[in-house]
Amino acid sequence: MSPVPQEDVNGFGYVPPVGPITSGPKQRKKSGVAAKKDESHGCPMRFVRPDLSSRCTWIANHTKPDLIAGTQGPHSIDLRKEKAGIMPTVLHAIGNTPMVRINNISKSAGLKCELLAKCEFFNAGGSVKDRIALRMVEDAEKSGQLKPGDAIIEPTSGNTGIGLALAAAVKGYRCIIVLPEKMSSEKVATLRALGAEIVRTPTSASWDSPESHISVAQRLLAEIPNSIILDQYRNPGNPLAHYDTTAEEILEQCGGKVDMVVMGAGTGGTVSGIGRKIKEKCPNCIVVGVDPLGSILAEPENLNRSDVTYYDVEGTGYDFIPTVLDRSVVDKWIKSGDKESFIMARRLIREEGLLCGGSSGGTMASAVKAAELLGPGQKCVALLADGVRNYMTKFLDDQWLADRDIIKLEDEATTWWADEKVSSLELSAPLNILPKVTVEQAIDIMVKEGFDQLPVVTGKGQILGVATLGSLKTKLLKGKVSATDPVETATYNTFKKLSLDTTLGKLNRILDTDHFALVVHRQRLYSSEHEVEEREVIVGIVTDIDLLQYITRAECGKLGSDSDSSEHELEEREVTVGIVTDIDL
Numbered sequence: 001m002s003p004v005p006q007e008d009v010n011g012f013g014y015v016p017p018v019g020p021i022t023s024g025p026k027q028r029k030k031s032g033v034a035a036k037k038d039e040s041h042g043c044p045m046r047f048v049r050p051d052l053s054s055r056c057t058w059i060a061n062h063t064k065p066d067l068i069a070g071t072q073g074p075h076s077i078d079l080r081k082e083k084a085g086i087m088p089t090v091l092h093a094i095g096n097t098p099m100v101r102i103n104n105i106s107k108s109a110g111l112k113c114e115l116l117a118k119c120e121f122f123n124a125g126g127s128v129k130d131r132i133a134l135r136m137v138e139d140a141e142k143s144g145q146l147k148p149g150d151a152i153i154e155p156t157s158g159n160t161g162i163g164l165a166l167a168a169a170v171k172g173y174r175c176i177i178v179l180p181e182k183m184s185s186e187k188v189a190t191l192r193a194l195g196a197e198i199v200r201t202p203t204s205a206s207w208d209s210p211e212s213h214i215s216v217a218q219r220l221l222a223e224i225p226n227s228i229i230l231d232q233y234r235n236p237g238n239p240l241a242h243y244d245t246t247a248e249e250i251l252e253q254c255g256g257k258v259d260m261v262v263m264g265a266g267t268g269g270t271v272s273g274i275g276r277k278i279k280e281k282c283p284n285c286i287v288v289g290v291d292p293l294g295s296i297l298a299e300p301e302n303l304n305r306s307d308v309t310y311y312d313v314e315g316t317g318y319d320f321i322p323t324v325l326d327r328s329v330v331d332k333w334i335k336s337g338d339k340e341s342f343i344m345a346r347r348l349i350r351e352e353g354l355l356c357g358g359s360s361g362g363t364m365a366s367a368v369k370a371a372e373l374l375g376p377g378q379k380c381v382a383l384l385a386d387g388v389r390n391y392m393t394k395f396l397d398d399q400w401l402a403d404r405d406i407i408k409l410e411d412e413a414t415t416w417w418a419d420e421k422v423s424s425l426e427l428s429a430p431l432n433i434l435p436k437v438t439v440e441q442a443i444d445i446m447v448k449e450g451f452d453q454l455p456v457v458t459g460k461g462q463i464l465g466v467a468t469l470g471s472l473k474t475k476l477l478k479g480k481v482s483a484t485d486p487v488e489t490a491t492y493n494t495f496k497k498l499s500l501d502t503t504l505g506k507l508n509r510i511l512d513t514d515h516f517a518l519v520v521h522r523q524r525l526y527s528s529e530h531e532v533e534e535r536e537v538i539v540g541i542v543t544d545i546d547l548l549q550y551i552t553r554a555e556c557g558k559l560g561s562d563s564d565s566s567e568h569e570l571e572e573r574e575v576t577v578g579i580v581t582d583i584d585l
């Protein structure tokens with residue numbers, strides 16, 4: 001690899017070449033070098049953007065591989081592993097994944113072509129990203145940038161992290177994975193089991209904010225001696241892993257001719273690497289990229305316009321265009337939504353026995369649409385990027401799908417009230433408190449007003465959290481707050497929010513796990529003629545009692561009120577002289 005050139009672009013001052021980000025030669029062996037902040041951005045000094053233009057001189061259709069030297073232009077070349085009887089390590093179980101015919105889904109869609117799935121969840125770590133993780137590690141080893149005892153740091157949505165942690169476990173590197181909160185706890189558990197250290201960042205942080213997984217990883221790089229970020233967003237090994245192996249496998253498995261390949265895009269390494277090789281060998285093949293609604297990777301630009309700001313599918317989509325994404329090889333982009341993705345993923349499991357993840361569902365749903373173009377004798381390959389292991393508590397759980405209105409649970413379909421709206425309930429106006437109210441005062445207000453939870457709201461109406469009996473008890477009894485502390489230090493922040501349009505069926509499911517939910521309404525507030533901000537206003541707090549009262553009152557109304565026949569009868573009873581609860585304590 002060439003030495004690091006310095007140049008000033010994009011206002012960030014310093015641009016290393018495409019590929020791994022190192023903390024620089026001076027920092028090798030030094031420890032505890034504090035990360036300096038770039039005052040203007042809040043991001044680490046020498047922040048390396050994940051969307052800088054590539055300096056890679058490799059050219060598709062032009063740069064020729066040298067199999068003896070093991071190179072192609074400036075890069076290494078990966079030869080496909082031979083199927084050994086006994087593998088020297090599990091890293092040999094990366095690549096050579098099966099291609100499986102999709103029978104039932106294809107038939108019910110009435111497709112004329114052959115629909116095939118490239119099952120990347122068979123890779124050792126469970127996803128397509130194992131390929132690039134191993135490739136980037138081995139390229140860095142070959143170039144001398146990664147040495148025994150070094151630490152690998154990577155910002156990732158999880159699967160690259162698992163691939164890197166797997167390689168690090170086998171090869172003996174320290175591994176630190178920085179991933180957004182959204183990513184499943186199953187991924188976190190797998191990473192921990194592989195010995196990786198994990199740093200979580202807020203899902204809502206944009207890529208160039210100081211809290212983003214990209215910024216945080218670069219800050220750690222400056223602090224941790226002998227560390228490297230392999231930088232999947234810019235590392236040429238990312239697309240090349242697919243150019244050298246995944247695409248070659250697809251071509252071989254399809255007998256050298258494929259008519260359409262459909263792939264999801266995250267960093268874009270898969271789409272670009274496979275797309276480039278396929279275009280070289282099968283120029284008429286249609287390359288389809290799949291991008292979730294809410295992401296901006298698709299072209300033309302107007303495809304990306306949508307109201308969706310959050311999506312639950314993991315592993316695809318971004319809010320910037322990563323350097324390794326070469327959109328010139330994509331003939332058609334399809335946007336996919338959460339609902340069709342999860343429903344198709346469940347169908348792939350149920351009807352084809354393919355234990356894939358949610359984004360695979362989005363890819364297959366898009367493949368089914370795009371493959372309508374193809375005729376008999378033609379082949380469409382959809383790439384299933386990861387497996388269901390990552391999502392056991394997510395889309396594999398009916399309750400999780402029902403909470404997102406993706407399916408309806410059977411027992412709900414038989415109740416008269418499940419489709420009614422929260423707006424039908426008689427909710428009393430909530431009692432809010434200001435953050436500076438003390439813990440003691442908050443408890444007194446709860447006793448006086450008979451509430452178990454009080455939203456903590458700033459003077460400007462921003463919801464900071466909810467002071468609940470549970471949150472106050474936990475912090476007070478453990479000595480984490482004192483009675484005179486402001487209540488905002490003891491609030492509960494993982495409460496659920498609903499709208500007045502939420503169905504009572506969904507509310508019932510939420511109340512199975514939560515004691516209460518906040519009913520909020522979005523309000524627009526003009527601060528001047530052109531400045532408008534959106535705010536959430538709490539319109540109520542809903543608990544089991546509100547739901548039960550609504551159902552029982554309505555049912556009594558329906559049945560006629562004859563249930564109070566005991567009104568004039570006298571009987572002897574045990575008398576309760578007191579009920580003791582947390583609040584008394």
Ligand SMILES: Cc1ncc(COP(=O)(O)O)c(C=O)c1O
Pocket residue numbers: 127128129159263264265266267268269270271314315316357359360363385386
């Ligand atoms: C779970 C998952 N990981 C990774 C990828 C591919 O990502 P990239 O574009 O970074 O190669 C996909 C694409 O569908 C995916 O669904």
